[in-house]
Amino acid sequence: MSLQVGLDLIGIFVFAITGALVGVRKQLDVFGIQVLALVTGLGGGFIRDVLIGATPPAALADWRYLSVPVAAGLITFFLHPGIGRVERLVNIFDAAGLGLFCVTGALKALAFGLPPLSAALVGTISGIGGGVIRDVLSGRVPVVLRREIYATPAFLGAGLVVVAYTLGLHAPWVAVTAAAICTLIRLLAIRRGWNAPIPRPA
Structure with a gap:
């Protein structure tokens, strides 16, 4: 297994857990939890592969990319902790998934010949894509739109x-x-309440 695939699968796993945990918090059934696990774990990679022309996307060409989020969803469904701790776990796993996917997205973009700035942008989109889809489907304002420091660490x-x-x-x-x-x-941004600047009132 290559470094790219290994980091991809780890990123899919931790992101899929965030989707499943959000499903638990929303009291969805096992099917709903699995849907959120799948779209969260695979969404960023789908967007990345389409943008760089890596078709069919890895999630459709390699059975491991589908089995990992399914396993993450089932594990979370059966073993999730008390609801009161779910949000904290979502933040921790989401941060880990963000870190892994921004890196794997940039690496794959470079491997496909994209220039440096474009590769960094693809990596950023890859990192935030799954979380955006998760939040939209679960009825939450996407994290990247809530003043929180989210896309910036991904781009870094x-x-x-x-x-x-x-x-x-x-x-x-x-x-x-x-x-x-x-x-x-x-994680530091979450803990210390760092926010992106907003326009001054008119």
């Missing part, structure tokens, strides 16, 4: 990978470090 993580790649640094630790930095910044 993707940008770090792109810069390292252009400098000839292709070692696995580069991707892992960039994902960890994105995740840490996102």
Whole structure:
């Protein structure tokens, strides 16, 4: 298994858990929870692959990409903790998924020959895409639209990978470090209440 596929599958798993946990909090049935797990885990990757012309998308070409979110949904359905802790777990797993997907999205975009800035943008979209779909389907305002620091750490993580790649640094630790930095910044933003600036009142 390549580093790209390995990080992809881990990212799908943790993002799928966030979708399933939101389904638990919304008191959906097992089918609804599985739907949210699937679209959250696979949505960002679908968007990424379509944008860079990697068709059919990996989720349709490799059985592992479908089985991982299904497993995550079932695990969450049977083993989820008390409802009072669900939101905190959603935030933790969402931050981890954001970090992993922004990195894998940028790496795959680079592998398909996109220029550095475009690859960083694709990585960012890959990171935030699944969460946006999850929130829309579950009736929540998407996190990326709620003043929260969300897309910025994704762009930073993707940008770090792109810069390292252009400098000839292709070692696995580069991707892992960039994902960890994105995740840490996102978690710090949640804990400290960091928000993006808004326009001053007229």
